[in-house]
Amino acid sequence: MPVNVPNPIDDDLYPGETWWRDHQPWLDQCGLALRPRVTPGWIPSWIGRNVSPYTCEDFQSYALPVVQDALRKDDQRVVMLKNVDPNEYPTECGIANYFSSKELADIPENHCVPIYEAMQAPGEGIIILVMPLLRKCMDPPFETVGEVIDFLGQVFEGMLFMHQHKVAHRDCHAPNIMMNADAMYPGGFHPVAQNKSPNWKGRAKHFSRTERPPKYYIIDFGISIRFPLSDSSPRARAVWGGDGDRPPEIQQQGAEYDPFPADVFYLGNIIKHHFTEGRVSTEVKRKIGFTFLESLAADMTNSDPSKRPTMEEVVARYSEIRGGLSSWKLRQRVVRCDEFFLARWYRNTRHWGNTLGYIIKRIPPIPTQQ
Missing domain, CATH: 1.10.510.10 (Transferase(Phosphotransferase) domain 1)
Structure with missing residues (x-):
């Protein structure tokens, strides 16, 4: 189960980012290291400094909260993660995985984004799609x-x-x-x-x-x-x-x-x-x-x-x-x-x-x- 760690700086996270932070320990166990911004205990680098947050790397966030990047530990490759709720989007995972199947993945005319892995978040129906960084x-x-x-x-x-x-x-x-x-x-x-x-x-x-x-x-x-x-x-x-x-x-x-x-x-x-x-x-x-x-x-x-x-x-x-x-x-x-x-x-x-x-x-x- 994801660990809910109290975070005194929730106001610095955008809606949706807290989901990634709360699931960070599980994703880390899966070999996916998230950015410090969505890691429990993160303290913004601009706090106590005379700098604009906009110039700081850990201020950068995604417009869409359902996506997040991660470092895949086994090969040090940066990948993109997408949070998919099958109740809201019932066909997405099936179609994405279909075009990444062994039968279709290597066909040159296939231009559907490759899915490296599909993981189910523990204790809930959310599916995480692991894709290349594009x-x-x-x-x-x-x-x-x-x-x-x-x-x-x-x-x-x-x-x-x-x-x-x-x-x-x-x-x-x-x-x-x-x-x-x-x-x-x-x-x-x-x-x-x-x-x-x-x-x-x-x-x-x-x-x-x-x-x-x-x-x-x-x-x-x-x-x-x-x-x-x-x-x-x-x-x-x-x-x-x-x-x-x-x-x-x-x-x-x-x-x-x-x-x-x-x-x-x-x-x-x-x-x-x-x-x-x-x-x-x-x-x-x-x-x-x-x-x-x-x-x-x-x-x-x-x-x-x-x-x-x-x-x-x-x-x-x-x-x-x-x-x-x-x-x-x-x-x-x-x-x-x-x-x-x-x-x-x-x-x-x-x-x-x-x-x-x-x-x-x-x-x-x-x-x-x-």
Whole structure:
């Protein structure tokens, strides 16, 4: 059973963090060392010092209390833990473990986040999923058109793989797509403030995606649903995910709909919101030079779900688009539409210097997994 240790500084912990602190002794016995912040007896490092808490490593916390990082003692690997309540999300663990099964885990087209272990918290029904430490899919920003092409290609491939196994994600917006950036960040990065080094001394140094290609993963199966392979007319009750720009068929919660075209709609939104159009509500700016994706994005977000392409069709059309792009186009820099012209000139100069180096080293314009 987890040990409830009195802690005089509960006010310094956010809601949800006390659960991790109270379960720390059990997790430690399981070989998972939590950060000092959620360890019983923790005293904030800024107390008694003339420093801002924001500058202290142990002040850093997660916006979502259901996640927490840990050091796996047997191999000193930093992993991510997720607290899942099966009563609230009955399908999440089953779907996550299904795609991490021996039969599916090593298939290259599988872009579902790997599950290293699933543990049941003692005395309660909570399941802890142990996963790799990943980064947000768009951090750091894409440098070239080729890097964006690789990103979208992997995501489309991964969603097709899910659909082929009759699983609809239902919440596939950008925050639920992450990347394994171990190769990009050989020195690692802090799990919470990922622009910082693991030891909190300076910024995390990294290579570009072109130099060290990442693998992108689809995460968070909390509202995902799996149908029998024989089901030719899958239907579900509408629930709302994180993307407020929802397809018309799920404007009302509880409405019956086919969730697979809705997945296509959400992926079309990623193209529109982050590349071809931008999004005022999140202050994401349009990127210059992605008009070649506008037609595909428009079809993927058609208001009539029956007129949207299937994921098979999306992947096929995307392959044609990709094949029609020149090496020169693929090596172009990703430019925000509001970039100041002097900054653009300076960055373009640096970019083409780096590009010349890539060409000399024969690094392809589209990152390729080794």
